[in-house]
Amino acid sequence: MTDERIVVVGAGYAGLATATRAGRHREVTLIAPEERFLHRVRQHETAAGRPEHRPALADLVRGSRVTRVPAEVTAIDLAARTLHTDTAGPVPYDVLVYALGSRTAFHGVPGAAEHSYPAERAAALHRRLAASLGPASLAVVGGGATGIEMAAELAEAHPEHRVRLLAADRVGGWLSARGQRHVRRALHRLGVTIDDGRTVTAVTPGGLETDRGPVPADAVVWAASMEPHPLAAEAGLDVTAGGQVVVDDHLRSVSHPEVYAVGDAAAVTLPGRGALRMGCATALPMGTYLGRVLGGRAPRPFAFSYAAQCLSLGRRDGLLQLVRADDSMRPLVLTGTPGRLVKAAIVRAVTPRS
Known part of the structure; x- marks a missing residue:
């Protein structure tokens, strides 16, 4: 359906790849509080005082049919298919792409x-x-x-x-x-x-x-190490013991088929590959694949090789x-x-x- 409300949550490697590619053909709402893309694989350069490479999200989505909402999602109401945000009010969706990624894990180490x-x-x-x-x-x-x-x-x-x-x-x-x-x-x-x-x-x-x-x-x-954002588990999506969303071979949530998960947020296991590790090496291909699927390409199962x-x-x-x-x-x-x-x-x- 071309009038489906597609909402992508998260503007990391996977979320942006999904939004920009789907946005070539469909209207897409991208919810992300930051103004600029965080190049996680270059954070060591930032720490050392090297020039930052953080393009504006507005520039990255320019030319596509992506509308960015500068807000943070605070809760997901799966039954009502609605996202609650800190500054933009409720955002309804028909298709949700969950791409909040991961964050540094402290594993309860004191201090x-x-x-x-x-x-x-x-x-x-x-x-x-x-x-x-x-x-x-x-x-x-x-x-x-x-x-x-x-x-x-x-x-x-x-x-x-x-x-x-x-x-x-x-x-x-x-x-x-x-x-x-x-x-x-x-x-x-x-x-x-x-x-x-x-x-x-x-x-x-x-x-x-x-x-x-x-x-x-x-x-x-x-x-x-890294750990997934906890919002998926808090919302009631089926997640692994580590907090990643359990998805099928099309990156669709096994518990809520209107929700897709990509990047570090998704637990993806492929034949002959095993469980895919977190990182941009897997996040970007997932986002590219899903963006093409949502943009209208016939959905084949997600495939990937290191x-x-x-x-x-x-x-x-x-x-x-x-x-x-x-x-x-x-x-x-x-x-x-x-x-x-x-x-x-x-x-x-x-x-x-x-």
Whole structure:
């Protein structure tokens, strides 16, 4: 039906991709409080004081039939098919695209939310470091991609500071053996102290408490993991134990077929691929697919194959790790300047446009 009211909630990678592509052919309402797109995969650059790349949402939807409502959704009434917002009043829908994504998870660690800087507070972290009168000690918690990129960027931008990267397991441990070696060499070259196998039990104003003793730090960066936004569970959609919306092979909610979920908000499991991981690598294809479906393309089941993972290791180094279709590691990696250039090209390409 061409007169269906299509409403997209969330203007991240998946939400914008859905809205702009569906908006080529249909009227779409996009609800998002922010004026500018948050390039989550570039937050390490923001933390280090690099120029921000945050295009205006108005520019990204220009030329499409997307109307943006600058508001935050506070509740979803599934029975009435109505969204409640903080500033725009109730918004009815016939088709809802839930794309609120994820946020940093603190996992109940005492003091983590109060005394650390997650990726969402990258600009505040930059201001904190800029105000430092002398060398400072920085503790980055999390040995995944976000933690590695944060540690590398901060160490390169602020060589006067001491950067320590802590992980409960092994920093970069999911990569191939060659990929791990390169990441660790790059971090050592930048002066980052790698602390594997250390579990953080609390964050204090003076640093960290861990299972192997205290770690003093003037500032703590929290990059341990992500969790879905809780609104879907609060509304009564069927969700996984982790809070992601359970969807079918067309990204439609199994409990409420008028609702679709995309990006980090969706629990997508594909044959031969398993459960898709959170990240723009999966969010953007989901949004592109759903935008085409809502725009009128015949709905085929969503399909996806992994090809590579990439990491920024400062301004002069990077890593492109080739992977199989199921995201398992291949031995081949691209490093140094070639790896950095490919990573930069991928980052430039993932901004959704109409």
